[in-house]
Amino acid sequence: MSLPSYATTGQRIWYYSFRVLCGLIFFFLIAPIVVVIPLSFNAQDFFTFTPEMLRLDPEGYSLKHYRDFFSNSDWQHALWNSLKIAPLATLLSVGLGTLAAIGLSQPHVPFRRAIMALLISPMIVPLIISAAGMYFFFSRIGLQGTYTGVVLAHAALGIPFVIITVTATLVGFDNSLTRAAANMGADPVTTFFRVQMPLILPGVISGALFAFITSFDEVIVILFVGSASQKTLPWQMFIGLREQISPTILAVATILVVISIALLTTVELLRRRSERLRGITR
Numbered sequence: 001m002s003l004p005s006y007a008t009t010g011q012r013i014w015y016y017s018f019r020v021l022c023g024l025i026f027f028f029l030i031a032p033i034v035v036v037i038p039l040s041f042n043a044q045d046f047f048t049f050t051p052e053m054l055r056l057d058p059e060g061y062s063l064k065h066y067r068d069f070f071s072n073s074d075w076q077h078a079l080w081n082s083l084k085i086a087p088l089a090t091l092l093s094v095g096l097g098t099l100a101a102i103g104l105s106q107p108h109v110p111f112r113r114a115i116m117a118l119l120i121s122p123m124i125v126p127l128i129i130s131a132a133g134m135y136f137f138f139s140r141i142g143l144q145g146t147y148t149g150v151v152l153a154h155a156a157l158g159i160p161f162v163i164i165t166v167t168a169t170l171v172g173f174d175n176s177l178t179r180a181a182a183n184m185g186a187d188p189v190t191t192f193f194r195v196q197m198p199l200i201l202p203g204v205i206s207g208a209l210f211a212f213i214t215s216f217d218e219v220i221v222i223l224f225v226g227s228a229s230q231k232t233l234p235w236q237m238f239i240g241l242r243e244q245i246s247p248t249i250l251a252v253a254t255i256l257v258v259i260s261i262a263l264l265t266t267v268e269l270l271r272r273r274s275e276r277l278r279g280i281t282r
Contacts, residue, residue, distance in 0.1 A: 033257055040065055040250035047247060065251040075248065078236035085147065085232060086215040089154035093211040096155070097162025098204055102196070104163075105170045116167075120160040130157075131224040138225055145227035153225045154218060158211025165210065169203030202270040209263045217256065 007015070043062035044050050052060025069075045100119055104112050122130055134153050135144060143149030177199075181191040197204070219234035226235070233252065240249045 036250055037254050037257065040247070040254040042247060042250075045247055047245065047250070065248045068246075068248045069251050069255075072248070075233075075236060075252070078231050078233045081230055082216055082233040085150055085154060085230070086212050088151045089158055089215040090208050090212045092151065092155035093158030093162050094204060094208045097159040097207060097211075098166050098200075100159070101163045101166035101170060102192075105167065116163070119163055122157050123160045127220045131221045134221060135224040144225060145230070147230060150222060150226045150230050153221050154215035155211075157218060157221065158207075158214050161210035161214065162204070162207030165203045165207035166200055167203075169200045202273050206267045206270050209267050213260060213263055217260075 038053070039047065039049065041061045041063065042050065042053060043060050043064065050060050103109060104116055104119075109115075131153075134149075134156070138144040138149045138153070143152065177195050178191050181195045182188075186194065216232075217234055219232075219238050222230065222232050222235050223238075226232070231239075233256070237249050237252055240246050
């Protein structure tokens with residue numbers, strides 16, 4: 001929205017001051033990423049900009065840290081673990097979260113608000129407390145240090161995101177469509193997959209992407225629930241920072257940033273598509 005020609009001096013000052021303030025806040029948030037990405041191409045094993053990099057000398061830049069990531073067995077094992085755990089945790093989160101959201105959207109369900117608060121509590125409770133609770137619970141039932149325990153723990157962290165996104169999609173859902181399908185002889189399963197799911201699919205996919213990002217980037221819970229054989233990519237990065245300062249961490253961080261940006265862009269496109277389907281925007 002542009003500034004109208006009849007705006008007063010005070011309005012003009014606020015107009016430009018507000019945009020400068022927003023720009024400074026944006027720079028403050030984006031600065032760590034802006035610094036990490038070029039450092040990942042450092043030709044030296046340093047965490048600082050070398051004189052060659054500052055002079056934009058091609059000799060100061062290299063892909064050696066990326067080559068180390070793709071050739072190092074420890075990093076590849078951690079990547080493989082993340083790629084095994086995150087999709088399974090996402091599938092569980094989507095299945096359970098979608099069913100929970102649909103159930104809680106029904107007006108006849110008692111204590112809906114209390115149940116909703118309980119299900120999204122992993123987003124509210126400090127993660128270190130959730131991780132400690134999962135450790136004691138899984139250790140008692142024999143799941144601590146297993147892939148199953150890690151997947152269940154990550155699924156518990158992803159379910160709130162699925163519930164919130166699907167619930168937001170269900171706000172504009174016309175329940176008369178499901179009643180019409182039932183009147184035409186469709187059973188509940190057919191009604192769900194043929195009528196309800198296509199309309200709430202953007203919310204489901206958005207929740208799945210958030211759940212995947214949560215599982216793929218999570219480090220605290222895996223330290224409590226997992227073992228050395230379930231070492232994920234964030235865990236390997238944590239070990240690299242604590243035991244050996246390797247610039248390969250910067251290359252991995254850059255890769256994770258690119259993946260996150262791609263997934264969040266997909267979420268935004270799905271959100272706009274969902275709004276168009278519900279007639280909110282054109």
